[in-house]
Every structure is written in C-alpha cells, then in structure tokens.
Amino acid sequence: MAADRMKHLLCASLILWSSNCYAVDRNNFKTCEQSSFCRRQRKFHPDVSPYRALLDTLEISHVAASLNLLHEKTQVLLKLEICGLEDNTVRFRITELETKRPRFEASDVLVKSPRTYRLSVEKQTTEELMLLGRDSLRISVSARPFRIDVLSGGELVTSVNARGLLLFEHSRTRGNTLTERVSSTVGSMWTKLKAVFTSGKEEAASEEKNEGESPEGEEKAHEKQPDLGTDEKEDQEEMVEEEEEGTWEESFKSHHDSKPYGPMSVGLDFSLPGFEDVYGIPEHADSFRLRTTSSGDPYRLYNLDVFQYELENPMALYGSVPYMVAHSPERTLGLFWLNPSETWIDIASNTAGKTVFGKMLDFVRSANEGPQIDVRWMSESGIVDAFLLLGPSPTDVFRQYAALAGTQALPPLFALAYHQSRWNYNDEDDVRAVDAGFDKHNLPMDVIWLDIEHTDGKRYFTWDPNKFPNPADMQNDIAGKKRKMVTIVDPHLKVDSGYSVYNEAYSRGYLVKNKGGGDYEGWCWPGSAAYLDFINPEVRDWYASKFAYESYQGSTDILFTWNDMNEPSVFNGPEVTLHKDALHHGGWEHRDVHNLYGFYQQWGTVGGQLRRSGGNERPFVLARAFFAGSQRFGAVWTGDNVGEWSHLKASIQMVLSLNLCGLSFSGADIGGFFKNPPTELLIRWYQAGAYQPLYRAHAHIDTARREPWIFGSDTTALVRAALRERYALLPYWYTVFFWAYRSGMPVMRALWIEFPKEEQTFLIEDEYMIGNALLVHPVTEAASRGVNVHLPGAHEVWYDVHTQKKYSGGQEINYPVKLSTIPVFQRGGTIIPRKDRPRRSSACMSGDPYTLYVALDDQKFAEGELYMDDEHSFNFEKENEYQLRHFLFKDGTLKASVSSHIPPGKYSSIEWLERIVIVGIAQPMLSIMMKQPGSQDVPLAYEYTPELSSLIVRRPGVRLTADWTIVIR
Template sequence: MKLLLPALLLALSVHAVKREDFKECGQTSFCRRLRPLSTKSESTDFASPYSLGAPSRASASQIGVPAKDAAWSFPLSSTMYPDVAFELRVDILEGDIARVRVDEVGSVSPWRRYNETAKWALLNAEPAHGAAEITTKNSVTSIRYGQDLTLRINHAPLRIAMVRGGNEEIVFNDRGLFHMEHFRAKEMPVEEEVVETEGEEVKTEEGQVVEGAEIKTEPEDQQPFEATIDRSWFETEDGDMFEEQWKRWRDSKPKGPEAFSLDISFPFAKHVFGLPEHASPLSLPDTIGEGSYYTEPYRLWNVDIFEYVADSPMALYGAVPLLHAHSARGTVGVLNLVASETWVDVAHTKGVQTHWISESGIMDLLLLPGPNPTSLFEQYAALTGPAQMPPQFATAYHQCRWNYNTQGEVIEVQDRFEEADMPLDVTWLDIEYADEHRYFDWNKKMFPDPIAMINQVAKLGRKMVAIVDPHIKRTDSFRVYKDSLDLDILIKKADGNNFDGWCWPGSSVWVDFFNPKSWEWWTRMFSFDTWADQTKNLFVWNDMNEPSVFDGPEITMPKDNIHDGGWEHRDVHNINGMLFHNQTQHAISVREPTKKRPFVLSRAYFAGSHRFGAIWTGDNLGTWEHMAGEAAMFLSNSIAGMSFVGSDIGGFFGNPGDEMLVRWYQKGAFMPFMRAHAHIDTKRREPYLSEEPIRSYLRDALRLRYTLLPAWYNAFHDAATKGHPVIWPHYAKYPGDETGAAVDNQYYIGDSGLLFRPVVVEGATSADVYLAAGEPYYDYFSSRMFPARMKPRNVTIDTPLDKFPLLIEGGHIFPSRERVRRSSALMSNDPFTLTVALGRNQNAEGQLYLDDGETFAWESGAFVHRGLEFKDGKLRSAPKVSYDAGNAYAQSISNVGVERVRVLGLNKEPKSVTVAGEEVQFEWDKGAPSAKEPRAAVLTIKNPGVKVVDDWEIVIA
C-alpha cells in the first residue's frame, strides 16, 4: 500500500503502524463472545453439549459423491438448543485425508451458512474418496482407513480423534470448545405476563399477593454426560450480535450471529507451524495462558497494513488456515477451510492446543495424516493443487519503485544496469503510469509510446510489469467503469446499490469476481485488441486486493456488502483477493495464440493462491528488525504452498545505509521472489547508484542469483509437480531433529543441498549456522569443510560485509551457470557447471530440469530432466523421469554442454578422469584436511565434453 497523501508519511515515525485502525479480539463481537470458552472449559463441570446420532451412508445429493464411497453423515444436536438441528459429515479422501464438515440443517431461517470456500480453495471441491470401514459400538464410531489410521468418533459428548498405531495425533473438540451459533430472530423485550390460574401464590415486588396467579416452570433440562451445561458458557449476552458499531462504521448483520468455535489438539506435538501471514516466529508461540508470548490470538483477515510490526500476531495481507503440528515423533496437519474473519489461540499445554474462532461459514476441516512434513506438502498439494510453474524470467531479479515516472526514466534504468554490468530481468511500473490512476490507460504525457518503451527493454531479453489494482475509477469517461456498470458485475452495498469507496483514483468501485459474468470480460480487458498499449513482454502486478478501501472499516470493505449468490463480504473476504489474482493470471496466459505462462504478483492470498503466481510480504520497513524477521515469514508461507514469496529489498519505507543495503541484497539473492521496491518518498537506491566497494558487493549478490538460477529452477519445478516448497525449513528437511525444529533464520534451497543463512544484525562480523547431523558441509565460497558429526551443532562463520553463510550439504549435486549475462534469457544456451558435494560415504545425487521457460509445452513432455548421481567414483547422468529424449525442446538445446565439474570432498587424488574411455583434463587441490579450519579437497574437471541432453558417465580413477 502507499499512503493516500504521500506527505502524510512524513508525519509518521518508524514503527508507526496505526494499531487503532485494526481490531483486537475484544473489539470484535464474535471473538469477544467465543474466546472465553477456552478458560470456562477449565471448570470441572464443563462438558460439550453436542452429541451425535447414528451414522448413515451419505447420499450423492448431500455431498456430491457416489454412495459407495467413504462418506457418512451423523445428526448433530445440542442440549442447549434442542430444536436446532445440525449435521456432521465425514469423508475419507484419497491420500488418507479425513474431511469433517458441520452445517446447520432444517432451519426455518431464509439464510444459509457460506459453504463454497472449498469451491475456490481446492483443486477439486469434492476430491476423490478413499476406502474405509466403519463400525459403531457403545456410542463410538470407528472409521478405519489407510495404513493403521482410525477416525474415532465419540458420540456423546462429541469428540473426534485421528488415531495412528493406537495413539491420538489430532483431536477435534478435545476440550469441548466446539460451538456453532444458529440462525435466529432477534429477541425483542416483552412485558412480563401474569397468568391467572389456581395454585401457588404470586407476589409483586412490593409483596402484594396477585390473586389467581401461579409461577410457570419449564421441565427440568436433562443433563447429559453427568455434567452441568450452563448456556452462558457458550453464548455470552452481547448487544452486538445483531448489529455492530465500530468507530463510525455500522455492520447491519442481517443474518444475526453465525460464528463458530472449535478446538483442535495435537497431543504429541511440541511445535505448530503455519497460519500465514503473520510477522511471527515460524514455531508459533503461545497466545493464551500465563506468560504467553502474545496476548492476542493470531488473526486471519486480509488487511492493508502499512509499516506492520516486525513481531506480532496482527493480521497481514494473506490468510492460509493451515497448521503443521510437529515433534520428532511425527508431523500432522489441519486445513480449516473458512474464509471469514478467524482468530486462533495457541497454547503449548498437553502437547499443543489450538482454539479457532470464525465469524461465519460452515465448519470444513481436513485432517492431513503426514506422518512427515514431505508427506504433508504432497497431501496439501493433492487438495489445493501444486504451485504454478513460473516463467524463467520471473525467478531472476526485478527492479521496482513507486514510481519510475517517465518513459525516459525507464530506459535510463536499463542503460545504467548495463553500464554497471549488473543483470536485470524485469522493470516495474507502479500506479503513476496510469492516467488518473485509471489502470490500462497510460499517461501519455509521461509515457508517450508504451509499446516502443517495452520493445526497447525487451531487446536485452527483459520484461516489464505494470500494476493493475482492483479499484476502478468511478467516472463515466472510463471504459472499464462503464463496462462494469453495463454488465452489472460490481460488488453491492447491503441495500443493493453498487458499493463505492475511496482509493487511489478517488471515488472507486470494485468488480465482483465471484460473479461468473466478470470472468470473460476481465480476460478481454487484457487482450491485445482491448488493451492496445501492451506487448507480450508486459506482465501484471495485482496490489491492494485485500481489498484496500481507504475510507472503509479497517481500511477494507464493509462486511455486509453483497457478492454474487447473495453472500455477504464477511463470508468471502479472505478469498476475494485470490479470485482477482486468478482471473488476471488467466487473462495473461491466453492473450497470445499459444498459451504462455503468466506472471502476476499478488498481495492478498488464501489457500490455493499458489496456483496463480507470486506474493510478497507487503509494506515492510527498512530496519534490521524487519530484515531479521522475514526468513520466518518466508518459511511460514512456503509450508502453506506460497513458496514464490519475497520482500521488498531495502524495505518499502525508509532509507537503508550501505551496510543494510548490502545485507538485504545478499538476502534478496536467496528469496524465491527477488525484487527491490521502495516508497515514493524514499531516496533512489538502485544498486548501480552506490559507490565502490558497495556497488561491487551488490553486483556480486545479483550475479550469484543468476549463477544459481538452474538450482532455483529445479526447486520451482519440484513445487509445480510435487507440491514441495521452494525453500525448506530445518524441521521439514530433518523432522527427527527436535533440537533444530524451531530454527527459522536459515533455510535450504529445494533439494540442491544449498543452505543459506542471512546476516541480519548490524555490524555483525560472524554468524552462527545450525548444521544437521550425519553429513559434512562445505562453504560455497571457500570450500572450508565442516566434517560430519553424529549430533547437530552450531558453527560460526566469518561474515565481513562481502561474505555471508552459504553452505553445501554433503551428498548433493546442483547445477549452475557461471557466465552471467544482462538477463536470464541471454543465458539460455550457456553451458553448465555441476558442483558435486560428496557425503560421508563419498556419494551424492541431484537433478537438472530444463524447459523453454515460457510456454506450457513442458506439461506435454517438452523438457529435459536429468538425474545426476556420483557413486563408486563415477558421475552419471540419466533420465530422472521417463520422457521423450528427442522432444522439440531437447533438440533445441542439443549442443548445450557441461563446461566444468567441481567435486568437493574426494578422499584421495585421482590418477585419471575419463569420459567414454578418453582422458580429460582435471585440476586437483588437496585442500587442508588437518587444519584448524579444514578445507575440502577440490577436483575440477574442465570441459568433459558431455551434453546435458545425453546419457553419460565420467569415471574418476
């Protein structure tokens, strides 16, 4: 976000997030009502009032699956409201995922609970069902499925546990905190009625006897489960249940209260990870209980929050309701598919206990069995789809600021990068390129010939990105506004009229992308016929899509606004930005006759957004504190599928000094999405503007990113095909290492073995790195060796300003390209270097994946995918997967070879190196194995004469 009035920024101090603009739990009616359940449940008399009837096979009409599949429904009732009926449905899905849903049924109310979140988040809203067996005995239903998994369902009181090997690993309603508010009419105060009858005397307050009256009594409620059910435990009287006022905004709440609460416990867990997006540690600390790290729950509510706090549970721009629960014993996960405002408490008590409170919607809970992080990544991808495979250029360096103001300035930036010998792939334009902030309409005074500008940038293989925000200027002279009116596709106010609010163009409206009528129209907006001032080398940035509304509550849209289907904005808020992102990336992909991979950056996101492109962490500050906390944010997003993530290099706000800028570029070179960006009021800080030696340090960081692009591309391909994260936290690589589970200031790049740890402390001349047990590690820059140890440990690495910790774990092979050019496109036919970091058993393995970097032809087999293995003194290349080695793409790079092989850690000097019986040149550096800081032996094989598309073997004798 940028401030509405840039001058306003000058009045703000550092860390000046306006907390008063954003609610806390106690200022939100439903959270205020339901959060206290967790403390009330500590009463010995407390028990859940919910119980289940007998299961029946779920019909296709209920959940859209054949009756023979593993799906059952249970009547669910509450002793507090015996006249209100609910239904609980259980599905066992492929991949041994259990899905549990609860909805109100048979209500006389005209309202419905929102039940379409899965439609947008899951790749298939009704995933294929697995096999299961069900038995019910003594009010306990057991559903056996998968390998030694049982869903044990206690009917009274309601409790569901996922059991593996006799041990409970996930428990729903363990503490009895499940509660679903039902639809009801607002109770109006009535005068007390005196009923004339025979019998007991009735007296007035003054003590006078009322003749012929008696006291009416209700029959005593049955108290199930030998516990007292106090209705006040579950529903505190709240004057805001049917209408809520916050500051100057009124929420009409036409459906009344419809919040729900659930508790999920992980009895064996020591850590929980996930719930992005928050600026918090990766291992989520407690939010409740004595001595808790935070006092507020983690909030999932997409908001535009500038200058966010570097360590806080406050809501940010995205919301993925996914948790991993972990200990050395195993890892399991839950995905709670709800798109309304949600608060989550965490307490490390009896394992880890979590309490989720959501404003509206059905309960749709998916239990992911793991039993390890890699399995969880693959199970989550099976549900939500794998990540989008980005175009090659998008994995390189992006240069942005608010704003490059003229066409000449854009060209100057290109020229200055070239003069400084700094690589660059993408130049970005913020909101000032658009005439009166009417996106699609160029300001022709400043950009008189956009096509000529884009073409000039493209001469060096570079691209451009222009911002297209969701707010549309409300003026009849703007074609996009006129179209949206004619099609009647705008979001409505509660009274049915089109909603308008204030954003960058002034008075604005917002398209309802839940309305299918908007989809084809939005695709047409990006066609070359409609938007003539573009080329195939222009891509898109979707900002402000939470949505950001400057004059709205919490800088967003009123909750009682109406979307297609009659759903309120409160029901769909966290999905809203994802739909805008989805439709934009689709429009970019189909604007050419041959479908191309789109690149669209989004700020708002939800579960499943990884299918549509990249995100970034929003309006960070140029402070050491913000820089230090971002690795944890990247990792939290990555385990929830959002691997294509980065932050604004240098910070969006502020003017970093030389040291901070160097450290941020070094860190940026190892962010999956590498972009420099800055606020309009900051000083210009393009890397070529720095004086020496700072300029060289920045150049080195940029060139290192380009050198390692093949390793990054391998990781992005694994994300797109397996659902694996691009960057891996330690607990995911080494789930059995309890000591390092919470490490969140370093990470691994895909399966390359590269371990990166940013330097984020001012003046630091050394940094500690946590190393897993079992394998040696090698310093990428110096070949210093850290021998294998049987236990994990911390090692200290010197970090003068031009250095930072980058290690290679033994047992891995990764590809690189050492000839750095002005853009990644110009490197597409360059030869490769293979780095072989030998493990303690003198073996290693890796991969090299290549495709055209542009189209979807890779999905039809147009790629090269080689498996690399070093074993018994031989380095071999063979197909990693089965594919046609003669495909068109492979033929196009048939002359691309390997120009160098570097082997680290070989235990003796070779006598010869041969390829197909012919000796090839090599160099031997014996290293310093016995020194205080041992340096690995390095074997360098020059020009071995092998091609990347071929099978080959290099023999080291």
C-alpha cells in the same frame, strides 16, 4: 461543488497519510475483544460439550459417514460428515441440518473435488462409534459429550472437540432466541410477584384461580420459578452472551455493520497430543514457530492493508492461509481449516516455556503427561470444513496439502531472476536510464516495474499520456535487452464516466454492491472508486479480456502484472477495507468471502495473460492479498515492510511460513518499502534476497533513489556479487521450483523439513535450506563479524560454497563474516547445476554452458537433478517437451541419465557441460575418461587441489541432454 471539494480533500489527506505514515495505527484494526464474534467464541470456555452425537442417525456412503449432532440446550441439530480421503487424509464437515440462509463454502479453493472412499464400521453402540479407514486409520466418535479421536497406527494423533469448544451459531431470525423465551417467562412471573407485593396475596391468588391455577400451584411456582434452576440459569447465561452488543449489529469506530443475518460464527478445537511445535497460518509478522496465545490476542486471518506492520505480532496482514503444520520427531501433521471469513486462532501448549535448546522454563511436566498443542479455530461465518493431513513425514504432508489446494505454478525463468521496482519510475526516459544503468555497471536484471503513477489518473489499463506517451516503444527497447516489464493493476476502478473500464463494469452490473443494492463506493488511489466483484466468474472472464492487446492499448507480450491493494484496500472503510455487509454475486455478504477477494483477482489476471497468448505462455502475476490455493496463480510478497534490520530478519520467518503453506514463490521487498536503509543494510538485504524465492527491490515514493550504483563503486561491487550468485544458481532454482510444481515440496525449507528428527532444528528461523542441497544463513545484524551457523545432521558433511572448506554436521560453528560474505553451504551428497558466465539477463544465458558442483558425502557419494525446458511456455505440459536429468557420483564414476522420478520427456538442447567441480575427493587421480555410447573414450584435463580435496574437470564438452559417464581413476 462543496461536497466534491470535501471528497477530494479527504482523498488527498488519505493519500498523504498513507505515504508518510511510518508506523501502523493499531487503532484502525480490531482486537479480538472488539470483534464481537471472536469475543463470544472466546467467552465459551473449555467444558463438557453441550453437543451430543446421535449415533443412531449414522449413514455411510462412498462419500462420507454422516450423522447428526444435537445441542442439548437449544435442541438445534447439526450434520456431521466424516470423509476418508485418499492419501491418509480425513475431512470433517459440520453444517446446519436446517438453515434459513445458505452458508458459503469455498469450493474454488480446492484444486479438484477430493477423492473419497467408504469408511467401515468396526464398532457401534449408543455411546461410541468406531470407524475404520485405510492406512491403519481409526476414527472414534463419542456420543456424549461429542468428541472425535483420530488414531493412526494405533496411536492417538488428534482429538476433535476434546475441550468442548464446538460453537456453531445456528441460523435464526431476530426475536426468536432462547433468551427472549426465558425473558418472557421471567417477565410474566415478575408481573405476578409484583402483584403479590402491591395488591396482596389474595388478589394474586384470585387472578391465578381465574386462569385455572390453584393457590397451591401458585405457591409452588412462586417457590421455584424466580430461581429458574441451575440448567435454566446456564441456558440464560449462554444465550445472553449471544444477545450482547455486536450480536445482531456492530460498530467499529465510525463504521456500522448491519448484520442482517445475525450471528453465524463457527468454532472448533483440535488437540494434538505428542506435539510441541506448530507452524504456518500466514500471514503474520511473527516468529516462524507459532506462539501460544493465552496471554494475548489470538492469531487473526483477515486480509488487510497494514502500513508498516509491527513485528512479533499476531495482527492480520495482507494474506490468509488457514493451514498449519505440527511437527515432532515422530510425526508431521497438517490441519487445514477451509473458511474464507474472518478467522481467529488460539494456540495453547503445555510446553509453552520451551527454549531453543529444548529445555523447560517455569514449567514442570508431570511424569505421565506428554506434550500437547491445542488449537482453536473461530470464523465469523460459513461452515466447519476441516482437513486433517496425517503425514506421517513432512514430505507426505506437503503432498497431501498439494492434493487439496494445488501446487506452486511453475514460473517462467525470468520471474526467478532479479526485479527492479519502485513507486515510481517517473517516465519513459527514467525507465530507459535505469535499464541502461544496469548495463553500464554490469549488473544483471530481468524486470523493470511501474507503480500506479504510470497510469492516466490512476485508471488501470491506461498510460499517462505525458509521461508514457509511447509505452509499446519503451517495452520494445526493454525487450531488445531480453528483459521484461510489469505494470500494476489494482482491483478498484475510478468512478469516472470518461473511463471506459469503469463504464463497462457499471453498465454490466459487475461492481460490488452496498447493503442497499447500489454500487459500493469507497476511497482509494483514484479518489472515489468502485470495486470489481471478482467472486462472479463472469466478472473474472470479462476482466481477463481487458488484458488483450487491443483492450490494454500499449501493452506487449513482455508486459506482466502486479495486483496490489487487493485485500481489498478501502481507505475510508472499516479497518481500511470493504464493509462486511457489502454484497457480492450470489447474494453473499462480503464477510463470507473477504479473504478470497485477492485470490479471485489474481485468478482473473492469470486468465487474462493466458488468453492473450492463446494459452501458450506461462503468466507472471504478483499479488499482495492471497488465500490457500493462491500458489496456483503466481507469486506473493510480504507487503509494506520497513528498511530496518529487524524487518530483514523478519522476512526470513515470514517467507519460511509462506513456503510451508504452499506459497513457495514469495519474498520481501529488498531494502524495505518504507524508510531509507543504511548502505550496510541494503547490501545485506541484497545478499539475503539472492537466496529467497522472489528477488525484487521495491521502495516507497518518498524514499531516496536506491539503484545499486548510487552508493559508490564498493557497494555496487557487493550488490553485483550477490546478483551474480543468484543468476549462477538459476538452473538450480528452476529445478527446485519444478519439484514445488510437481510435488508441493517447498522451495525455501525450514531445517526440520530436511532433518525431521533433529530437535535442535525445530526452533531455528534464521537459516534455512533451498531445496535439499543449499543451507543459507543470511547476515541480519549490523556490523556483524560472525554468525552462529547450525550445521544439522550428525552424519552429514557441509562445504562452504565460496571456499570449499569442509565441515562436519551435527554442530554449531561460529562463522566469521565480512561485508562481502554470504554464508552458504552445500550439503555433502548433492550435485548442483550452475551457469557461471555473467550475463545481463536470464534470457541472455540461454545456450550458455553448465557447471556441475559435486559435493561428496563421507561415502564418496552424491546425486542431483537438472530440470530443463524452454523456460517460458506450456509445452512442457502440452507436448512433453522437458527433460529431468539425473546425475549420480558413485565409486569414482559420474553418470548422467534421464531421471526415473517422472516419465521421460522429449526436450532437446544444445547446452553443454563446461566444467565439473568435485569437492571431498581425497585421492590422487591417474586419469579421467569420458565415455559415451557409440563413441571412443576421451581423456579429460583436470586440476586437483589436495589441500581442499577439490577436483576441477575442464571442458567435458558433452550435451546436458545426452547420456554419458565420466570415470575417475
């Protein structure tokens, strides 16, 4: 009883700590110096590589060119594979030729096995190998020291191991290292030397003679052996580093890591000549452009539950994507390090002092030295599996990465609308009151969320019988408003013999094991908790069955899922997560698969939603932890942010980074999770969030209620305006998301993606593009009266979407703002579809008419697209029930037709065109005629405003899925 009481007190204190902590305790999380493998890797300084490529072992197949690498000091052999992949991509794999234990390979991350082709040999000597690939690809392998140079179009684009930092800690048993062999030799010699000094040289010589050695031989040994020689010293120093504290076992605070397989880390460097700017490797609360790390810790990728994270920090957060993009005016390059173990990334640059204006600070570059980025990857276990995406354009790189890790799943339309959440809505009456409040105040809303308090004692897939006694009735009421609900389902299970989900998982052996083979138990929201082993596909399949209506009693088809705490979070674990020597299916240690845990849970959850609908309905699953490829399963968000202006600003940088790395469906908690934001900040966050892919308000249980009507009518009106901007643009959002699904293009784009040669855009992180047509510059400063907006493109024109005022590109403007202002500009040459009739939810907009906003460039040209399907099912894939409409304005004529960018679909809709707004049209009109095949021409009413060069065509009345032409004369 006393032990149980102590457990409950510990749990209560942990929960109290987590709910009241408003600053991250950095002591809970490791630095590189406290992570022994990172410390060892970093101590391995740039030098001549100890590895030699054995070029005479070259073998070439349709899969790879393979050869052996020899560590010339340890004599350990590695296997190098170089694979030419279709679409200008190269893969490098380095594994052990012989191993005492298999190393984990994250094959499930790849959407399919990459298609390879046969490389050919252009040149081969004992010291150099030149391989030829497609698309002007050449790969040079130098034997000694080992180095790979990748050339594209005759130019060097990447060098591998140019700094000699390949360090592959080979598999071995304790007590069989070079250190101990050297130590044994030195110890033996010291015994002999001691005998000389204590018993006399003659006695020592006599002993040597009895061993078959002459006195002269002893003297020679005496002269050279204690010094060991230069090479032997280096060997000893290198291996002593391997034997330092933390090599075979490691402790952090009160937690012990047994490391039964010893040191198995891998590291490799990549040099990127010609590049000054590199981005990606989310998730970090840091600048969009990655910083150099020579003066501090490397960037860390290790999924962790970090309460109120610090900004401008390379600390690990909730998710990890080991993928970065380098960009220059000449080329874009992608680098994907496929390893799910704890990973650190060092970045060095010879242009580290570059400012936003492209100048240099405290750095003088020699005349013959160009810019270069050096990237060093260091992972605790696994293999070297790296993909080089050669672009050369940003669009090419996004397509190449999508071919590996997959594209963003196309969400149902409701998921792109507004979500209302907090920890927690108290009961069914509270849910109904919030729902009614949005209607009363004419605020659109699509989804209400329930956090952990809705469950029966933190037992997931259950409902609190007192607070939520009739969950199906509650959901039916919400469904009557054409809205949805989301409930939270975390990966930990309350250890409770009365909890059926736990009992079944326990009896089937579906739980993560501790190092001794028993079920691992840690502490989380329910108290003592066990953790499902999602690495096991059988567990994921079983877990999916729990979402069936008969299993998840009280659930309905409008109920969707939120996977939180899936780093996984363990309140009393090392770094608030699972012990690394915990065991998973297949005998893998947790250290091998840690960053994949949330990926696999979200996969299983998606499987559950698919199964319950018979595979017909698109899922919606939000997850906090993620890895490369998580975009295939749904949405992510930036975790436990803070209601402060700095976090609003940081949300832009973080979501830009997520979008760059494939996770387009991402956003930040509106208003901040912690603290009570001032009203002005809340308004500005609603405005910014309206132009981020995931639009969800969420708040901590200890914060004051934040429903938009609580702060008075003026605030309500401003929030309403922001919400309506989001809803009006849903057709455009849906179209941009379709292309993210189809091609891998980000939804939310850094300016340089659209303007890749414009260096002024490379460091801009406070404004961005949605698709190719909208430029957004959220207001992120208190009491702001104006923002400086960079309008890119010297030959572009831009239109204020609210005033229709025209601006020339290639300049920075000071844009005055009021509290009601959201600075948004439409790019000249684009056409945007909208639905401008306000409704209570996105489903209520079905059947509403469209408006086309046509923004002409200086050549009086514009084009755009509209993607249409049923907005919720997989019929667009299974039955080709979709349409992609193309709109083209040229020579005074607006034409609608089926897009030629994808095969035509067969979706039909009654939705019609209510209005056309054309800006940048500066000539008087005599007539506007509607032309349709098989019909008489119909004159259309219009209104022209010469001061704004704006034309409004009223009620064309044509169906959006029909072909038609409007001629303006």
